[in-house]
Amino acid sequence: MKRLYLGTNTKMTKNCAETVAYIKVMRKLLGEQQEEMTLFVIPSFTALEGAKKALAGSSILLGAQNMCWEDRGAFTGEISPLMLQEMGVELVEIGHSERRHLFGETDEQINKKILCALRHQMKALLCIGETKEQKQLGLTDRLLEYQLAEGLKGVTCESVSNVWIAYEPVWAIGENGMPPETGHVDERHKQIRSILCSLFGRSGKEIPVLYGGSVNSENAAELISLQEVNGLFVGRSAWKAESFYRIINAVYNSSQNR
């Protein structure tokens, strides 16, 4: 059975106490964890310390939603990789569409963050995806190729083992997101795999590629069954522990039945 990756970014929706309570319920529901799955939670910065304590003794990875590309210095408002590591963070999400579109993050900045995360032996989850307009104009393939090439510039075949990719079409994300079309997701993931193989040779085959955008307990099984989908990155539908648990179960059962 292929290794499966399943996690959530709680965005700016939970304070520290809420994050801790959420993780505690999750852990209770999960009980003995499924060995084949890599689970992860990415809370707000202020909840990291509490989350780490709540995760003690569990194999659920702790992630951060963003990170500065410098280790220290005059960067007001930024959080460095060293600070995140002090909190026990192992994974950093980089280039989420809200960072790109609401906060103007560029591919160049994203690339610096990726290289910085890898320099510190952190796992880097690079988010890519086209907007509705880019999709309508038929630009998706070129855009994904560009975001991967620019985001991963300077990454070596050795260090790429710490890179994960999340394909998250902007039109599928959030409250106004359209449900993902399975055929589109299937094709894009095959394209992403082929780009990764052309960039990194055999190592490109091993990079986990997750799908994100309006994932829920109804569509999770079908999405995870797609050949090049190695995991799911969930927003809203995972923010209640019970509902995240339903998604985890749907994914687990579907993979067991294959």
Ligand code: PGA
């Ligand atoms: P959503 O968010 O599942 O609420 O659509 C996904 C994301 O932003 O990663």
